[in-house]
Amino acid sequence: MIRSVESTGHHDGGQPSQSPADHGGNGHSAPQRFVRVRILRQDAPGEESYWERFEIPYVANMNVISILQQVAAQAKSRDGRRVAPVAWDCNCLEEVCGSCTMLINGRTRMACSALVDRLLDESADEIELRPMSKFPVVRDLVVDRGRLFHSLERVKAWVPVDDSYDHGPGPRISPENQEDAYPLATCISCGCCLEACPQFTKIELVRREDESADDFEARRTAAFDAGFVGAHAISQAMLFNGHPTGKMIADERLTALTAQGGIQMCGNAQNCVAVCPKSIPLTRSIARAGRAATVWAIRKIFDR
Ligand code: SF4
Ligand code: SF4
Ligand code: FES
Secondary structure, three states: OEEEEOOOOOOOOOOOOOOHHHHOOOOOOOOEEEEEEEEEEEOOOOOOEEEEEEEEEOOOOOEHHHHHHHHHHHOEOOOOOEOOOOOOOOOOOOOOOOOOEEEEOOEEEEOOOOEHHHHHHHOOOOEEEEOOOOOOEEEOOEEOOHHHHHHHHHOOOOOOOOOOOOOOOOOOOOHHHHHHHHHHHOOOOOOHHHHHOOOOOOOOOOOOOOOOHHHHHHHHHHHHHHOOOOHHHHHHHHHHHOOOOHHHHHHHHHHHHHOOOOHHHOOOOOHHHHHOOOOOOHHHHHHHHHHHHHHHHHHHHHOO
Protein backbone atom coordinates (compact mmCIF):
# COMPACT_ATOMS: atom_id res chain seq x y z
CA MET A 1 0.00 0.00 0.00
CA ILE A 2 1.17 3.57 -0.58
CA ARG A 3 -0.21 5.66 2.23
CA SER A 4 -0.18 9.49 2.09
CA VAL A 5 0.67 11.41 5.26
CA GLU A 6 0.52 15.18 5.63
CA SER A 7 3.80 16.26 7.19
CA THR A 8 3.58 17.85 10.62
CA GLY A 9 7.28 18.50 11.13
CA HIS A 10 7.01 16.23 14.14
CA HIS A 11 8.60 12.77 14.25
CA ASP A 12 6.45 10.63 16.51
CA GLY A 13 8.75 7.59 16.79
CA GLY A 14 6.21 5.13 15.37
CA GLN A 15 5.85 6.86 12.01
CA PRO A 16 8.49 7.02 9.30
CA SER A 17 10.46 10.24 9.37
CA GLN A 18 9.45 13.27 7.38
CA SER A 19 10.80 13.55 3.85
CA PRO A 20 13.47 16.22 3.25
CA ALA A 21 11.26 17.40 0.37
CA ASP A 22 8.67 18.39 2.92
CA HIS A 23 10.99 21.05 4.30
CA GLY A 24 10.51 23.25 1.21
CA GLY A 25 10.18 26.95 1.97
CA ASN A 26 6.97 27.73 -0.01
CA GLY A 27 4.61 26.33 2.62
CA HIS A 28 2.98 23.98 0.05
CA SER A 29 4.99 20.79 0.58
CA ALA A 30 3.77 17.62 -1.16
CA PRO A 31 2.58 14.89 1.19
CA GLN A 32 5.17 12.17 1.80
CA ARG A 33 4.00 8.74 0.67
CA PHE A 34 4.95 5.43 2.29
CA VAL A 35 5.21 1.82 1.15
CA ARG A 36 4.16 -0.96 3.50
CA VAL A 37 6.13 -4.21 3.48
CA ARG A 38 5.78 -7.41 5.45
CA ILE A 39 8.80 -9.67 5.68
CA LEU A 40 8.91 -13.27 6.90
CA ARG A 41 11.88 -13.34 9.26
CA GLN A 42 13.87 -16.15 10.85
CA ASP A 43 16.73 -15.49 13.25
CA ALA A 44 18.76 -18.66 12.57
CA PRO A 45 18.57 -22.04 10.78
CA GLY A 46 15.78 -24.27 12.09
CA GLU A 47 14.17 -21.55 14.22
CA GLU A 48 10.53 -20.43 14.06
CA SER A 49 9.76 -17.79 11.48
CA TYR A 50 7.67 -14.69 12.19
CA TRP A 51 6.26 -11.73 10.28
CA GLU A 52 7.53 -8.22 10.80
CA ARG A 53 6.00 -5.15 9.16
CA PHE A 54 7.79 -2.05 7.94
CA GLU A 55 6.84 1.24 6.39
CA ILE A 56 9.30 3.20 4.31
CA PRO A 57 9.14 6.44 2.35
CA TYR A 58 8.03 5.95 -1.24
CA VAL A 59 10.46 6.94 -3.97
CA ALA A 60 9.57 6.51 -7.64
CA ASN A 61 11.25 3.65 -9.56
CA MET A 62 12.44 1.72 -6.49
CA ASN A 63 13.19 -1.98 -6.70
CA VAL A 64 12.84 -4.49 -3.85
CA ILE A 65 16.56 -4.16 -2.98
CA SER A 66 16.04 -0.40 -2.44
CA ILE A 67 13.19 -1.27 -0.08
CA LEU A 68 15.42 -3.66 1.86
CA GLN A 69 18.19 -1.05 2.06
CA GLN A 70 15.69 1.44 3.51
CA VAL A 71 14.43 -1.19 5.96
CA ALA A 72 18.02 -1.86 7.07
CA ALA A 73 18.77 1.85 7.40
CA GLN A 74 15.81 2.60 9.64
CA ALA A 75 15.98 -0.79 11.52
CA LYS A 76 12.59 0.00 13.00
CA SER A 77 9.33 -1.88 12.53
CA ARG A 78 6.07 -0.18 11.56
CA ASP A 79 4.96 -0.05 15.20
CA GLY A 80 8.14 1.82 16.14
CA ARG A 81 10.18 -1.00 17.73
CA ARG A 82 13.95 -1.15 17.16
CA VAL A 83 14.58 -4.44 15.31
CA ALA A 84 17.63 -6.24 13.98
CA PRO A 85 18.32 -5.32 10.34
CA VAL A 86 16.77 -7.77 7.85
CA ALA A 87 19.33 -10.03 6.09
CA TRP A 88 19.16 -10.68 2.35
CA ASP A 89 21.51 -11.63 -0.49
CA CYS A 90 22.31 -9.54 -3.55
CA ASN A 91 25.35 -8.66 -5.58
CA CYS A 92 25.13 -7.54 -9.20
CA LEU A 93 21.83 -5.61 -9.02
CA GLU A 94 21.24 -6.37 -12.71
CA GLU A 95 19.86 -9.93 -12.83
CA VAL A 96 23.21 -11.57 -13.50
CA CYS A 97 24.52 -13.08 -10.25
CA GLY A 98 21.31 -14.94 -9.35
CA SER A 99 21.72 -14.37 -5.60
CA CYS A 100 18.67 -12.21 -4.79
CA THR A 101 15.88 -14.72 -5.47
CA MET A 102 12.97 -14.57 -3.02
CA LEU A 103 9.20 -14.91 -2.95
CA ILE A 104 7.80 -11.49 -3.71
CA ASN A 105 4.03 -11.22 -3.42
CA GLY A 106 4.04 -15.04 -3.47
CA ARG A 107 5.96 -15.39 -6.72
CA THR A 108 9.57 -16.49 -7.03
CA ARG A 109 11.63 -13.75 -8.70
CA MET A 110 14.70 -11.58 -8.49
CA ALA A 111 14.56 -8.75 -5.94
CA CYS A 112 16.84 -6.54 -8.06
CA SER A 113 14.53 -6.53 -11.07
CA ALA A 114 11.24 -6.49 -9.14
CA LEU A 115 9.99 -2.91 -9.45
CA VAL A 116 7.95 -1.54 -6.57
CA ASP A 117 5.49 0.38 -8.74
CA ARG A 118 4.54 -2.84 -10.55
CA LEU A 119 4.31 -4.80 -7.29
CA LEU A 120 1.94 -2.22 -5.88
CA ASP A 121 -0.28 -2.74 -8.92
CA GLU A 122 -0.40 -6.46 -8.01
CA SER A 123 -0.99 -5.96 -4.32
CA ALA A 124 -1.87 -2.39 -3.42
CA ASP A 125 -2.12 -3.05 0.31
CA GLU A 126 1.32 -4.36 1.21
CA ILE A 127 4.35 -5.94 -0.48
CA GLU A 128 5.14 -9.39 0.90
CA LEU A 129 8.71 -10.77 1.00
CA ARG A 130 9.49 -14.37 1.96
CA PRO A 131 12.61 -16.53 1.58
CA MET A 132 12.54 -19.32 -1.00
CA SER A 133 10.73 -22.33 0.47
CA LYS A 134 12.79 -25.11 -1.19
CA PHE A 135 16.11 -24.25 0.47
CA PRO A 136 17.06 -24.09 4.16
CA VAL A 137 16.87 -20.58 5.61
CA VAL A 138 20.16 -19.22 6.93
CA ARG A 139 18.64 -15.98 8.21
CA ASP A 140 15.59 -13.92 7.15
CA LEU A 141 15.63 -13.86 3.32
CA VAL A 142 19.03 -15.59 2.96
CA VAL A 143 18.86 -19.27 2.02
CA ASP A 144 21.49 -21.97 1.54
CA ARG A 145 21.45 -22.77 -2.20
CA GLY A 146 24.21 -25.38 -1.91
CA ARG A 147 21.98 -28.07 -3.38
CA LEU A 148 21.49 -26.04 -6.55
CA PHE A 149 25.25 -26.00 -7.15
CA HIS A 150 25.59 -29.63 -6.12
CA SER A 151 23.12 -30.53 -8.92
CA LEU A 152 25.43 -28.80 -11.41
CA GLU A 153 28.29 -30.94 -10.09
CA ARG A 154 26.14 -34.06 -10.44
CA VAL A 155 25.70 -33.49 -14.18
CA LYS A 156 29.27 -32.19 -14.67
CA ALA A 157 28.04 -28.87 -16.04
CA TRP A 158 31.39 -27.74 -17.42
CA VAL A 159 33.79 -28.28 -20.32
CA PRO A 160 36.47 -30.69 -19.03
CA VAL A 161 39.98 -29.23 -19.02
CA ASP A 162 42.49 -31.33 -17.07
CA ASP A 163 45.65 -29.35 -17.72
CA SER A 164 46.82 -25.80 -18.10
CA TYR A 165 48.90 -25.71 -21.30
CA ASP A 166 47.84 -23.76 -24.37
CA HIS A 167 45.51 -25.92 -26.48
CA GLY A 168 45.37 -23.37 -29.28
CA PRO A 169 42.03 -22.22 -30.64
CA GLY A 170 39.00 -24.22 -29.60
CA PRO A 171 36.78 -26.07 -32.09
CA ARG A 172 34.69 -23.96 -34.43
CA ILE A 173 31.02 -23.70 -33.59
CA SER A 174 28.53 -22.88 -36.34
CA PRO A 175 26.32 -19.79 -35.94
CA GLU A 176 23.29 -22.14 -35.85
CA ASN A 177 24.77 -24.06 -32.91
CA GLN A 178 25.71 -20.82 -31.16
CA GLU A 179 22.18 -19.53 -31.53
CA ASP A 180 20.80 -22.78 -30.18
CA ALA A 181 23.19 -22.88 -27.20
CA TYR A 182 23.24 -19.23 -26.20
CA PRO A 183 19.87 -19.09 -24.38
CA LEU A 184 20.93 -22.05 -22.20
CA ALA A 185 24.21 -20.30 -21.37
CA THR A 186 22.30 -17.37 -19.85
CA CYS A 187 21.32 -19.38 -16.76
CA ILE A 188 22.20 -17.39 -13.62
CA SER A 189 21.68 -20.26 -11.11
CA CYS A 190 18.96 -18.26 -9.39
CA GLY A 191 16.86 -21.28 -8.41
CA CYS A 192 13.50 -19.84 -9.53
CA CYS A 193 12.88 -22.99 -11.61
CA LEU A 194 13.53 -25.15 -8.53
CA GLU A 195 11.31 -23.10 -6.25
CA ALA A 196 8.39 -23.49 -8.68
CA CYS A 197 8.94 -27.19 -9.41
CA PRO A 198 6.59 -29.62 -7.63
CA GLN A 199 9.20 -32.39 -7.95
CA PHE A 200 11.97 -30.43 -6.25
CA THR A 201 11.21 -30.74 -2.54
CA LYS A 202 13.10 -29.17 0.34
CA ILE A 203 15.98 -31.08 1.96
CA GLU A 204 17.09 -29.63 5.29
CA LEU A 205 19.45 -31.67 7.43
CA VAL A 206 20.81 -30.76 10.85
CA ARG A 207 24.23 -31.92 11.99
CA ARG A 208 23.95 -34.35 14.90
CA GLU A 209 25.89 -33.63 18.07
CA ASP A 210 28.04 -36.75 17.70
CA GLU A 211 28.54 -36.34 13.92
CA SER A 212 31.85 -35.22 12.43
CA ALA A 213 31.87 -32.50 9.76
CA ASP A 214 32.92 -35.10 7.15
CA ASP A 215 30.13 -37.52 8.12
CA PHE A 216 27.57 -34.72 7.98
CA GLU A 217 28.81 -33.64 4.55
CA ALA A 218 28.59 -37.25 3.30
CA ARG A 219 25.01 -37.59 4.63
CA ARG A 220 24.04 -34.28 3.04
CA THR A 221 25.56 -35.24 -0.32
CA ALA A 222 23.73 -38.60 -0.29
CA ALA A 223 20.43 -36.85 0.45
CA PHE A 224 21.02 -34.34 -2.36
CA ASP A 225 21.94 -37.16 -4.76
CA ALA A 226 18.66 -38.96 -4.01
CA GLY A 227 16.59 -35.82 -4.67
CA PHE A 228 15.49 -34.41 -8.03
CA VAL A 229 18.36 -32.81 -9.89
CA GLY A 230 16.21 -29.92 -11.20
CA ALA A 231 15.47 -28.21 -14.51
CA HIS A 232 18.52 -25.91 -14.38
CA ALA A 233 20.92 -28.88 -14.20
CA ILE A 234 19.11 -30.80 -16.95
CA SER A 235 19.36 -27.74 -19.18
CA GLN A 236 23.07 -27.23 -18.41
CA ALA A 237 23.73 -30.91 -19.17
CA MET A 238 22.16 -30.37 -22.60
CA LEU A 239 24.21 -27.19 -23.12
CA PHE A 240 27.51 -28.98 -22.47
CA ASN A 241 26.51 -32.18 -24.30
CA GLY A 242 25.99 -29.99 -27.37
CA HIS A 243 29.43 -28.37 -27.06
CA PRO A 244 32.17 -29.88 -29.27
CA THR A 245 34.58 -30.29 -26.32
CA GLY A 246 31.96 -30.68 -23.61
CA LYS A 247 30.46 -33.70 -25.38
CA MET A 248 33.59 -35.72 -24.55
CA ILE A 249 31.91 -36.60 -21.26
CA ALA A 250 28.34 -36.70 -22.61
CA ASP A 251 27.88 -40.28 -21.38
CA GLU A 252 28.81 -39.29 -17.82
CA ARG A 253 26.14 -36.57 -17.88
CA LEU A 254 23.55 -39.01 -19.24
CA THR A 255 24.51 -41.48 -16.51
CA ALA A 256 23.78 -38.78 -13.93
CA LEU A 257 20.55 -37.75 -15.65
CA THR A 258 19.22 -41.32 -15.66
CA ALA A 259 20.32 -42.16 -12.09
CA GLN A 260 18.17 -41.75 -8.98
CA GLY A 261 16.72 -38.24 -8.86
CA GLY A 262 17.27 -37.84 -12.60
CA ILE A 263 15.10 -36.77 -15.50
CA GLN A 264 12.55 -39.55 -14.91
CA MET A 265 11.34 -37.56 -11.90
CA CYS A 266 10.24 -34.62 -14.05
CA GLY A 267 6.44 -34.56 -14.20
CA ASN A 268 6.43 -32.10 -17.10
CA ALA A 269 4.32 -29.57 -15.17
CA GLN A 270 6.28 -26.78 -16.92
CA ASN A 271 6.21 -24.46 -13.90
CA CYS A 272 9.96 -24.04 -14.32
CA VAL A 273 9.81 -22.44 -17.74
CA ALA A 274 7.05 -20.06 -16.59
CA VAL A 275 9.19 -18.47 -13.83
CA CYS A 276 12.70 -18.46 -15.34
CA PRO A 277 13.83 -14.80 -15.34
CA LYS A 278 16.01 -15.49 -18.38
CA SER A 279 13.20 -17.15 -20.38
CA ILE A 280 15.41 -20.20 -20.94
CA PRO A 281 13.58 -22.84 -23.01
CA LEU A 282 13.70 -25.37 -20.16
CA THR A 283 10.98 -27.63 -21.51
CA ARG A 284 12.92 -27.92 -24.78
CA SER A 285 16.03 -28.93 -22.79
CA ILE A 286 13.98 -31.44 -20.77
CA ALA A 287 12.50 -32.96 -23.96
CA ARG A 288 15.98 -33.20 -25.50
CA ALA A 289 17.40 -34.77 -22.36
CA GLY A 290 14.55 -37.31 -22.32
CA ARG A 291 15.24 -38.31 -25.93
CA ALA A 292 19.00 -38.48 -25.35
CA ALA A 293 18.50 -40.61 -22.24
CA THR A 294 16.25 -43.05 -24.12
CA VAL A 295 18.71 -43.42 -27.03
CA TRP A 296 21.58 -43.82 -24.58
CA ALA A 297 19.72 -46.50 -22.56
CA ILE A 298 18.96 -48.50 -25.74
CA ARG A 299 22.56 -48.14 -26.90
CA LYS A 300 23.75 -49.48 -23.57
CA ILE A 301 21.61 -52.62 -24.05
CA PHE A 302 23.20 -53.35 -27.46
CA ASP A 303 26.70 -52.49 -26.21
CA ARG A 304 26.62 -55.32 -23.65
S1 SF4 B 1 8.71 -29.56 -16.14
FE1 SF4 B 1 9.85 -30.92 -14.76
S2 SF4 B 1 11.50 -29.61 -13.98
FE2 SF4 B 1 9.94 -28.22 -14.84
S3 SF4 B 1 8.60 -27.69 -13.11
FE3 SF4 B 1 7.72 -29.49 -14.12
S4 SF4 B 1 8.52 -31.23 -12.99
FE4 SF4 B 1 9.82 -29.49 -12.49
S1 SF4 C 1 17.15 -22.14 -15.56
FE1 SF4 C 1 16.29 -20.07 -15.28
S2 SF4 C 1 15.17 -20.18 -13.36
FE2 SF4 C 1 16.51 -21.95 -13.41
S3 SF4 C 1 18.37 -21.35 -12.33
FE3 SF4 C 1 18.72 -20.93 -14.52
S4 SF4 C 1 18.08 -18.81 -14.82
FE4 SF4 C 1 17.25 -19.46 -12.84
S1 FES D 1 21.46 -8.97 -7.35
FE1 FES D 1 22.32 -10.26 -8.88
S2 FES D 1 20.57 -11.17 -9.78
FE2 FES D 1 19.72 -9.78 -8.35
